[in-house]
Amino acid sequence: MTIVIALSIILLGIGIGVDFLAPEWVPIPGWVLSMNALIIIFVFNLNLRHKQIRKNFNELKDQLKALDREIVEMRVELDTAQDKLNNNLENPQIASELRMLRSLMKQFTEKVNGQLHTEDATSEPASLERREIKQTQQDQAITREPILDYSDNEILRFLEKAVREDHIELYLQPIVRLPQRSQVFFECFSRIMDEKSNIIRPEQYLPVATSAGLAAAVDNLLLFKCVQLVRRTRRDNPEIVFFCNISKSTLTDIDFFTDFIDFMADNTNLTSSLVFEFSQETILDKNYEIQSGLERLSKLGFRLSLDQLHQLNIELPKLASQGFKFIKIDAHLLHEMARGDTPNLNMRALKGALDRVAMDLIVEKIENEEMLKDLLDLQIDFGQGYLFGAPKSATAAN
Known part of the structure; x- marks a missing residue:
């Protein structure tokens, strides 16, 4: 537009100059020539702008078409995602998980708060004095x-806070195949922490x-x-097998x-x-709720393990029929029963009996090389x- 104005001024000046300086050169007035030239320039400029507008319009139309295609593709993707979400097996799992967690946290918090309130109201200040707890030399040598x-x-306050703030930590201990020592399973343990992130062991908070x-x-x-x-x-490590303990009190808590x-089931x-x-104590209990709970878990397809053995007078075929696939025995107990001049346990016979019912033996609490060699x-x-x-x-294990 600036160029057109400049050209118009120049042509108008030329026309006026011709009229005044050399009118005999041109048979028509100079300003008429200037106006014609201006009209030609103006029409030419309009034509250029019209082409540019059409070009911009076509480009915009192409962009709108592309946007329409993207919107259609996004709708298809959203529909697909919605179908996946509706059919996702984890939806009922998440809903079930949230319902159960809310119920547990409410139940637990109410009980802890009630206990703390009772103790705060009835306890003498001396009752809050810290207790002296001694560790064995073995504890000091093998645990951090x-x-x-x-x-x-x-x-109790640390426990309540860990539950309320979802700071119960999952700890894993490896179970290895011998003699290679390759990790094949992990046993799960729960840990809570104080306000300085120090671990409080189950031996301390469970009795409380x-x-x-x-x-x-x-x-x-x-x-x-x-x-x-x-x-x-498991989402990142689907091949790993985890062992989780279920207590007797849990099995008998019907609700x-x-x-x-x-x-x-979800x-x-x-x-x-x-x-x-x-534990063996739990398994030997003939309580209906206990036996029913074991059966229901087994029917869902979960494998079971027998732990905390105090005697080996057990019916392996019956255990196998209940879904038990593993037996754990303390290394010290096994040594006492299977070693010496007159052993009470025939290991070859025990392993043969376990093989016949497709069960595996795990020896736990192996603490040093000398014990392992034996x-x-x-x-x-x-x-x-x-x-x-x-x-x-x-988290560290991952």
Whole structure:
């Protein structure tokens, strides 16, 4: 536009100059020539602008067509994503998980707060004095988690805070194949921390919970958190197998265990990744709720493990029919029973009996090389203990 104005001024000046300086050269007035030239320039400029506008219009139309195609593609992708979301197996799992977690946290927090309120109202100040807890030399040698000097009330507060803020940590200890020492399974442990991120061991907080009448609530919550955290950890490591303990108090808590069975029914994709452990004392109890709970878990496809053996007078075929695939035995107990001049246990016969019912033996609490060397003479296949690794945070293990 600036160029057109400049040309117009120049042509107008030329026309006027011709009229005044050399009118005889041109038969028509100079301003007429200037106006004609201006009209020609103006028409030419309009034509150029019209072409540019048409070009811009066509480009805009092409962009709109491309945008329409992108919108259609996005709608297709959104529809596909919605279908996947509607059909995603984890939806019922997540809903079930949230329902159960809300119920557990409410139950647990109410009990802990009630206990803390009672203790605060009735306890003398001296009751809050810290207790002296001694560790054995073996504890000091094989663990990096010292027993902290806290009162029962302080431990209850740490436990309540860990639940409320979702800071219950999942720790894993390897179970290895022998003699190669290759990791094949992991046992799960729950840990809570104080405000300085120091680990409080189960040996310290579980007795406190028991004396406060909170054992069942703690066991239930820790079991659920263990399964919850295993499910998340498994996403990146689907081939790993985890052992989780189920206590006697959990099995006999009908309301909780019914909900837990429903929760596991929504998570049957974990059957290849989870093994549930039970103590021998629990298994020998003929309580209907206990036996029914074992049967229901087994029918879902989960493998079971027998732990904390105190006697080997067990019916292996019956255990196998109940879904048990593993037996754990303390290394010290096995040594006492299978070694010496007159051993009480024939290892070859035991292994043959286990093989016939497709069960595996895991020897736990192997703490040093001397103990391992002695046990390898018994031809054991799986071992667990601080010799092969202390429990570590699942985050660190990953």
